[in-house]
Amino acid sequence: MQQKTITVLIDETGNSSVDLDGFAGHGCEKVLKDFQGDDFAKVQRKKPVFYSQTSEGQGRQLKSGR
Amino acid sequence: MSAYGEFETMIREQRFLIEGLTEMGYRVEEHPEGAALIGYHGDERPERAEVIIRRAQLDSASNDIGFVREKDGRFRAIVSEYDRSIGYDDKWLGKVHQHYKEKQTLGMAQAKGYIFRGKEVVQTPNGPQIRLQFVVR
Numbered sequence: 001m002q003q004k005t006i007t008v009l010i011d012e013t014g015n016s017s018v019d020l021d022g023f024a025g026h027g028c029e030k031v032l033k034d035f036q037g038d039d040f041a042k043v044q045r046k047k048p049v050f051y052s053q054t055s056e057g058q059g060r061q062l063k064s065g066r
Numbered sequence: 067m068s069a070y071g072e073f074e075t076m077i078r079e080q081r082f083l084i085e086g087l088t089e090m091g092y093r094v095e096e097h098p099e100g101a102a103l104i105g106y107h108g109d110e111r112p113e114r115a116e117v118i119i120r121r122a123q124l125d126s127a128s129n130d131i132g133f134v135r136e137k138d139g140r141f142r143a144i145v146s147e148y149d150r151s152i153g154y155d156d157k158w159l160g161k162v163h164q165h166y167k168e169k170q171t172l173g174m175a176q177a178k179g180y181i182f183r184g185k186e187v188v189q190t191p192n193g194p195q196i197r198l199q200f201v202v203r
Contacts, residue, residue, distance in 0.1 A: 006200040032069050039075050047070060
């Protein structure tokens with residue numbers, strides 16, 4: 001299983017970027033929110049793996065429900 | 067890879083502001099009710115602040131630098147025109163935010179159980195950037 005890592009880069013003005021690796025589905029949203037804290041969000045986006053793993057998970061649920 | 071965000075740092079937590087300023091080498095006064103800033107003549111200025119760097123640590127003609135908590139909970143820096151002109155400017159305030167954000171991130175991560183894996187300082191043409199890495203327990 002891929003390790004879930006969080007990389008925070010704080011630039012010279014004090015603003016930050018947060019990059020999540022190895023997360024699948026909605027678990028990453030809480031983690032991103034933790035690292036955002038009270039800060040103002042300028043950019044937030046899901047990466048392709050988020051969508052592919054989410055849709056794979058949904059597919060499995062549908063199959064097992066039959 | 068799963069998500070990415072960019073955030074503008076808001077200084078709201080006094081203890082991390084103090085920790086950051088202390089790491090920058092300042093002895094900081096905390097005044098829960100606010101205290102007057104002192105000008106370069108030794109005169110009491112009308113501005114009050116909860117967090118103060120006294121002028122003796124700055125330049126011989128400096129005024130105190132204060133951080134006052136606004137109604138929305140954010141801290142705003144009070145820096146005189148003179149002090150801005152001798153280097154306590156936006157670049158310096160950027161460093162204050164950078165130190166604050168590092169302390170705030172480490173404090174939050176520890177409190178919420180993230181495992182700290184390391185810190186790296188990355189030199190760029192605009193100045194040093196701080197990279198922190200964590201893993202999920």
